[in-house]
Amino acid sequence: MKFEDIILTGDRPTGPLHLGHYVGSLLNRVTLQDQYKQYIMIADLQALTDNADNPQKVRDNVMEVLLDYLSVGIDPKKTTIFVQSMIPEIAELTVLYLNLVTVNRLQRNPTVKAEMQSKSYGETVPAGFLMYPVSQAADITIVKGTIIPVGEDQLPMIEQTNEIVRSFNRIYGKEVFPEAKALVSKVGRLAGLDGKAKMSKSLGNAIYxxxxxxxxxxxxxxxxxxPGHLRVEDPGQIEGNMVFEYLDVFDTNKEKVAELKHQYRQGGLGDVKLKMYLFQVLNDLLTPIRLKRAELAKNKDAVMQILLEGTQQVRLVAQKTMDEVRKAMHLNYE
Structure with missing residues (x-):
């Protein structure tokens, strides 16, 4: 295990995890836990930035996300899982970081701009939503994360984190924090069932x-x-066809996929038959996950204990980090 590198990743508990999460990050996390010191954070405070009026939804989904982690193979003996809101040092560090970044810089963050547009935020954007890149910087640096698995759309968040780290280290004259490197998933953003956008809980186009x-x-x-493939005997288009996009990602039998593509282009392969094949591929993938998840859900108290124990471990790490921060900032009055 390479303790010189620390992995930090996480998800917002606004619903159970879907196939986009699975290929985008969960598979990486299962592999990385055998190679590095890995932390996974359930970002419930970040989820409240656009769910402040429904905290029960966020609370309920903490368990759903936790069950998903464990069911795909995240091992709490190898990976420390914790919940964001129970680490008050993250909130404290966020407040200190807010002095190191301008509102204009946050508004120019491409990821923030895109998400504000998708949620139709204008002048009504909550301050917590606008500043969540600063909170993410605190999430990463509170455990001194050095490798952050992300999708390409999250690269501006890592850039902003490193800007804050450089500012902190320069202003306070001490190398308290390392810069973080992004580990981009080999699989890009998984499109939704409708083919119009990424797979997303809010868009209702996800497979969980x-x-x-x-x-x-x-x-x-x-x-x-x-849409032009009206009859079985008609030639069909592969490009933009979600069934084939999913087969390319999830079917390990690449020769079979190539054969199906050829047949579909030539004509003679109906959409119903093609979809039934994809269903079998995905069901074979999800069945063991589904079964393990159901078994874990029989004892949610034990599952929650895993989260509480991981959170307690992170509290100790966070307290040590904040001791260094306060010393560097001359806030250690004891």
Whole structure:
């Protein structure tokens, strides 16, 4: 295990995790836990930046996200899982960082701009939402994270974190924090079932790890394919066809996928048959996850204990980090 590098990643508990999370980050986390000191944070405070009026939703989904982590193979003996709101040092560090970044810089953050647009925020944007890149910087640096698994759309967040780190170290004359490096997933953003945007809880176009077989089948059968492919014998388009995009990602039998693509282009392969094949591929993938998740859910107290124990471990790390911060800033009055 390479203790000189620390992995930090996490998810907002606004719903159970979906296939986009699975290929985008969860598989990476399962592999990385055997190579590095890894922390996974459930970002409940960040979830409140656009769910402040529904805290119960966020609270309920902490357990759902935790069950998803454990069911895909995240091992609490190898990975420390913690919840953001129970680490008050993160909030304290966020307040200190806010003095090191301007409002204009936050408004220019491409990720923030894109998410504000998707949520139709203008002048009504909550201050907490606008400043969440600063909170993310505190999330990363409170454990001195050095490698952060992200999608390409999150690269501006890592850039902003490193700007804050450089400012802090320069202003206070001490190398308290290391800069972080992004580890970009090999699989890009997974499109939604409708083919119009990324797979997302808010857009209602996602397949969840917790979906049962019937729900999975209904979702697959509703997937966007080629609107011009009206009859089985008609040639079909592969490009923009969500069924083939998913097969490229999830089917390990690449020769079979190539054969299906050829047949579809030539004509003679119907969408129903093609979707049924994808359903079987995805159901084979999700069945063991689904079964393990159901077993874990029988004892949610034990599952919650995993989170509480991990959080307590991080409290100790966070307290040590803040001792260094206060010393560097001459705030150590004891």
């Amino acid at each position: 790890l917790s979906d049962d077989a019937d729900t999975l089948k209904k979702k697959v059968m509703s997937m966007y394919t080629d």
